[in-house]
Amino acid sequence: MKILVCIKQVPDMESRFKPNAGGEWYDETDLAWRMNEYDEYAVEEAVRLKEALGNAPEVTVLSIGPDRVGEALKKALAMGCDRGVHIQDPAPHAKDPWQIASIIAAFARDKNFDLIFTGMQSQDRGSAQVGATVAELLGLPCATTLVGFACDGNTVTARRELEGGMKGVVRLRTPALVTCQLGLNVPRYPTLPNIMKAKKKEIQAIPVAELLHEEPLAATAAVYPPARKGGGIILEGEVADLADQLIGILKEKTAVVR
Amino acid sequence: MKALLICEYREGKLLDSSYELVAFADRLGADRAMVLIGSEAEAPRVNGTVYLADAAKYGEYNPDLHKRIVLAAVERENPDYVVFVHSSYGWDLAPRVAARLRAGQVSEVVGVVDGKLEVGLCNAKLRRTVTPKSAKTVVTIQAGAFSPAASPQGSPRIERIDLADTASALEFVGYEPAEQKEVDLSRAEVIVSAGRGVGKKENVAVIAALAKAMGGELGASRPVVDAGWVEHSHQVGTTGQSVSPKLYVACGISGAIQHLAGMKKSDFVVAINKDRDAPIGEVADVLVVADVMQFVPALTAKLQK
Numbered sequence: 001m002k003i004l005v006c007i008k009q010v011p012d013m014e015s016r017f018k019p020n021a022g023g024e025w026y027d028e029t030d031l032a033w034r035m036n037e038y039d040e041y042a043v044e045e046a047v048r049l050k051e052a053l054g055n056a057p058e059v060t061v062l063s064i065g066p067d068r069v070g071e072a073l074k075k076a077l078a079m080g081c082d083r084g085v086h087i088q089d090p091a092p093h094a095k096d097p098w099q100i101a102s103i104i105a106a107f108a109r110d111k112n113f114d115l116i117f118t119g120m121q122s123q124d125r126g127s128a129q130v131g132a133t134v135a136e137l138l139g140l141p142c143a144t145t146l147v148g149f150a151c152d153g154n155t156v157t158a159r160r161e162l163e164g165g166m167k168g169v170v171r172l173r174t175p176a177l178v179t180c181q182l183g184l185n186v187p188r189y190p191t192l193p194n195i196m197k198a199k200k201k202e203i204q205a206i207p208v209a210e211l212l213h214e215e216p217l218a219a220t221a222a223v224y225p226p227a228r229k230g231g232g233i234i235l236e237g238e239v240a241d242l243a244d245q246l247i248g249i250l251k252e253k254t255a256v257v258r
Numbered sequence: 259m260k261a262l263l264i265c266e267y268r269e270g271k272l273l274d275s276s277y278e279l280v281a282f283a284d285r286l287g288a289d290r291a292m293v294l295i296g297s298e299a300e301a302p303r304v305n306g307t308v309y310l311a312d313a314a315k316y317g318e319y320n321p322d323l324h325k326r327i328v329l330a331a332v333e334r335e336n337p338d339y340v341v342f343v344h345s346s347y348g349w350d351l352a353p354r355v356a357a358r359l360r361a362g363q364v365s366e367v368v369g370v371v372d373g374k375l376e377v378g379l380c381n382a383k384l385r386r387t388v389t390p391k392s393a394k395t396v397v398t399i400q401a402g403a404f405s406p407a408a409s410p411q412g413s414p415r416i417e418r419i420d421l422a423d424t425a426s427a428l429e430f431v432g433y434e435p436a437e438q439k440e441v442d443l444s445r446a447e448v449i450v451s452a453g454r455g456v457g458k459k460e461n462v463a464v465i466a467a468l469a470k471a472m473g474g475e476l477g478a479s480r481p482v483v484d485a486g487w488v489e490h491s492h493q494v495g496t497t498g499q500s501v502s503p504k505l506y507v508a509c510g511i512s513g514a515i516q517h518l519a520g521m522k523k524s525d526f527v528v529a530i531n532k533d534r535d536a537p538i539g540e541v542a543d544v545l546v547v548a549d550v551m552q553f554v555p556a557l558t559a560k561l562q563k
Contacts, residue, residue, distance in 0.1 A: 011380070013380065013381050013383075013512075014512070014533075016383075016535060017379075017380045017383045017384050019384065026379065026384055097353075097363065097365075098357075098362065098363070101357075120349075121349075123380070123381060124379065126365065126377075126378065126379075126381070127363070127365040127366075128344075128349040128366075129349075129353040129356070129365060131353075132349075132353035132354055132357075133353045133357050135354075136353065136354045136357035136358065137357060141428045142321070142354075142428075143428070144346075144349065144350045145349075157431070160346060160350075161346060161497055162346045162433075163346060163497065164436055164499070164500075165437060165490065165493075165497065165498065166434065166435060167433065167434040168319055168346070168430065168432075168434075169430075169431035169432055169433075169434060170429065170430055170431060171428070171429040172428045172429070173427060182484050183483075216362075216391055217356075217360065217361065217362030217363075217391055217392045218362030218363065218364060218389065218391060218392070219389050219391055220386055220387070221374055221386075221388060221389045222386070222387045223379060223384055223386050224384065224385055224386075225383075226382065226383075226385050226537070226540060232527075232539065232542045232543050232544060232545055233543065233545070234534065234545045235545070235546045235547065235548075236547045236548075239549075239552050239553050242546055242548055242553060242556075243553065243556045244560065246544060246546060246557065247557070247560060247561065249544055250505070250528070253526055253543070254504055254505050254526050255504065256447055256448050256473070256474075256504050256505045257505070257561070
């Protein structure tokens, strides 16, 4: 069995963001980068499947981006993936989700992966398109938004998260692609020995130009901070004073604090 | 300009979110036709064409078959936009339709600015407008972003769509109901919710104490539930409960879109956050810029006096 996991490196979402000089993306200066949270669940699920099958499957982890994405790939290797593929692209944000999906599909097309795992969306762009589009380009059955995954031979049983806590159960035959929702599992922390072992694992570099054959179908027109709505009150200062001020406001404006 | 709107249908019912698609088409100023994979009895109450395929035959969820039904409607209608709700149904199906049409997709649209589609970036901390470069555009709209003006009325002209071949690579097994709710937040007058900003599991008790002092219930954001700090039955948001209390207090919640969608109908919102620019500030009537673990105990103590 051959498994592919697709991961993205994103900024820490607790950061403050501002538009970049060109006004077509966020400014990347001073940001801390990490693996997209949804993709951590994808890596974990792939590695668990490999372990459940006696470590027989080979797990390839792929990421598109500049040199810094090597860190995200190393983390995935330390979590248990076998080999990395770094598709070198200095400006992945300038490509739309269609192009990103086409690059992954171009890489995967002749590799005969039995299962492809992705996160259900990225934390920065959040389009939730790439996984399903890769499946469509490769002609694979696909289930998105998984909070449960089981693979029995060549059948995948997927539990999809629906609105309001409901789940939808879907069965599909491999080869297939699944996208992972938060809470699917508990992603492991890489241990020191595994971090050391990961350093010896191969990371293959491929220039993006070798895999990109599609023009964009959508482009960013502008990036800007959201307008502050509603004219809410902002309270700042000493904690004790703030508490008194807030209680005063709640007594005046709501019927629930007296 | 014409928009083809894809309704949602679950457990034998048309979902109300389908009318948000109509509100979006009106906002665009587009003519519209709709697609429902469901039943005639549940057809949306709108004037104009509704393409109907039978859910008894094609399933309530089967992106393989539903994709082909939507494509058949696209062929007949030749729309400029194909529009879905950004939901577990819509974000699952839209990219498959877009790929077949080689159409650009714009996901989770929150507004229309000078004719351009506006979406969030970095968890709604920034906004982005997107320009399609394809003849047709596939759109998913954020749930709740486009509200229908009045209660729907009209009588659709039904056109049936049938597929010759119903073979599918995917089989829908069934639904699992939501876990029994120990807490019914929908009836609570006051909800005090804990977010990732509370720092650790042990600190949730501090937030629960404020909820008790205010005579309310404890709520939580998704990361806190996923981390196992709070039971899922307390979760507020699209995948938890949607709430509309008289007072909502968000403690250390940055305000991810999914959370805001579940609580923005609250009458009065207080946010406590050390980040002045956190998106929760957008919906807050009062934003207290402070460390949650310093401010909340002080507030609780004063309320108990």
